[in-house]
Amino acid sequence: MADHDVIVIGAGFTGLTAATDLMAAGLDVIVVEARNRVGGRVESEYLPNGTRIDTGGQFLCRDMTHLVETAQRFGARTVFSHVDGEQSYRPAIPPEHGDAIWNGVEQLRERMRSIDLTNPTFSGLTVGQWIDRQTDMPSDVTGSFRRLVKGLWCRAPEDVALAYLVSNDRRITNIYPELEMFMRDTMHALADRLAAGLDDRLRLSAPATSITIMEDEIEVDVEGRALTAGHVIIAVPPVMARRIEISPPLPAELERALSAWEPGCAIKLQIGYRTPFWRDKGLSGSVMWSDPQGIYACDASHDDYFGIVVFLGGPLASEWHKRPQTELANFVTSELSAALGGKGHEPVSVCIRDWVNDAWSDGAYSDVITDLEATDAEEILLKGLPRLHFACSELSPSFPGYIEGAIVAGKLAAQSILQDRE
Template sequence: MERDADVIVVGAGFTGLAAAQTLVDRGLSVVVLEARAEVGGRVRSFETSDGTRRDAGGQFICDDMPEVMALVREARLEIVESRWKGTAKTVSATPSRRASHRDNPLYARMEAADPADPALAGLSIADWLDEQDATEEAKREFLSMVHGLWCLPADIIPFWYLVDSDRRNTAEVSELQYFLKDSAASLADAMAARLRPHVFPSTPVASIHRDEHHVVVETAKWQLTARHVLVAVPPVRARDIIQHPPLPEPLARALGCWRSGAVIKILLRYSERFWSPSVSSGVSWEGVSGLYAFDVSQDAEHAAFVVFVGGPLALDWRVRGAAFIERTVRERMGALLGTEAPEPVEFILHDWTDDRWSAGGYSDVIVDFAAHDAETLLRQGVGRVAFASSELSPAFPTYIEGAIVAGRLAAERIADALAIEDKESGGRLKQAN
């Protein structure tokens, strides 16, 4: 049967792009189908009024992320070292009072926990927190971390999932160590450039038909046939793709146990960097769970703060509207930076909650307390259909690094399977002759 490619990759985020390049390097033909008009997935960029390209989505990398750092060097992209050195601050009603969350004992207890411990079965993060002997301040700070990074209410996230996900982040330095001067999207663009003309934007996939020998992928424009398909999109969006025949029940359950996070990312651009370095390593607010600010100035003249609103706070604020969000963030940043601080030159808001193609951010999160095998089942896939995303990565899930690792691992498994298939079919052909 004539095929359009050996492998069709659904999604041109970092998972899909990394997978596609690995497959090409293994000598396989590839077609990459991307729903958006641009590549990058949860990485996206925009231009400020001064012509500077900035990040609207995923942004940060560090020296402990070898795969993404190697790609950045290969693409010769300029790195900006953030002012992360030091400790993130928690600001109380009196801005002079700040506390380090390195002093919080709950982090050590989380790191010491075993996600397979039967005692954790059925416990949400909120349940676990209630059981802990710790100060209310420590609990509030830990809860704010959960809301700010996993971006969902703590009472719906299994505690074992938090432990399992967190232990895969092995960075010894801050994950916020660097960002790319031309935005993280510039790296996605560079990766896609190597794959052209095999990348097709604005081509969402509607359905996948699989049988013993091939797969057929349907879009609004085309019907494409391949030996294998890799669905390289987040689980919540992957389950929107109709599968023929329906996925086996365990795999369908594994896809159905995720929920996308709620996060709003805001850039405040200033005419110059006038603030004290003491606030540049990150700021959260006591009594406001899931609100975080970080200095993303490229230099003294290209000054900016990024503000993240995550979890229940994002869900609450977005209902109140963009005007409320802007007013509230301006007030808080003004109080933080001082009464004499100038107003930002620009205020740019990106709400990732319920995003059409990503579903949310920073990632999808398991909310089924019994779904310990969900990631394993998704990595295994079914027949000639495989799944990969940053969420499924054994290293740095939810980060760009994790997306690259997940894509490459999935691609290697597919390439190995097709190599075995080719060897076996070649052997059968020799026997027939």
């Protein structure tokens, strides 16, 4: 007889949601989390003045209905991002020119989303190779599309499988801007509230190192201690799932599906200022860079905190990962100074969170498929094995790579177990 009905490995939004739903259905659930906190790729830090800021996943929009519902359930207050004012560009270009490029990028993105993946012309291509073929598009549009891939999927287009990106992007269906809102008390506080409902069913600092599949139950080794359950949900990203030793070895197609992924590379900075000085000049605080590629900034102020959040993604993040953070802080604040005005280099706080090679996610914002042949990797992982389930934001049918996707993935994993037990 197994110790528990379900063991959930990982207390990110996927694992927390799955465990919450399974416990609500009356199952005996245990969640084991490697870090000493919940939230996974959603985490926070306190600034010296006591302001809590998100150093991982932060933003949401009204289209992300499961996340909005979760926030409402816990009474979490959302704040609309400040967007009034002019967009800034680095190097500087007239706003009309920037708008024209952006419209071209949207057209190209739509063209990519509508690719017929059964057409052999597109098989085995990287996103970079596909972009090279769009010779009818102006070079500043194709260049900016590359920049978008680096910034959003956090890898060079030359690494990313086209079939993956087409399928992934079709599931990102927001009408409202994806940075529309954030949580006043941080997204991480919402993860904490979700975790509070698990009570003593949550074990922190408890990494799962191996899994043994037996006839009627599955054993999970958590730092030398064996736990058993009827079902196990591996609620960690694919790159981390492949670090857990599984015996007997997974069927070859599952091994292959797990090794199709590589982590994204991202660094997030939160730069706090005494005043939102950019607004005095009619600027929104949003900055788009065409050089270097893979950096973006926006206003994330609320109440009496005035701050710009800066995202570095893809090769630029890998490059800065190797350099001292003081240099990165100087680079970013002098860029903000050039884009938004003189006071950009006079921050009152600088918080840098480097997710490259992170111990328990290996990267961010999401793993991406780089194996050009692995067109069915997600389907195979979602099928899993009897009683062994793979679930994470990456595998979500909606908003993969986002917190919304994690919640949906967690709900689906819980549903699949409940159906199985009927």
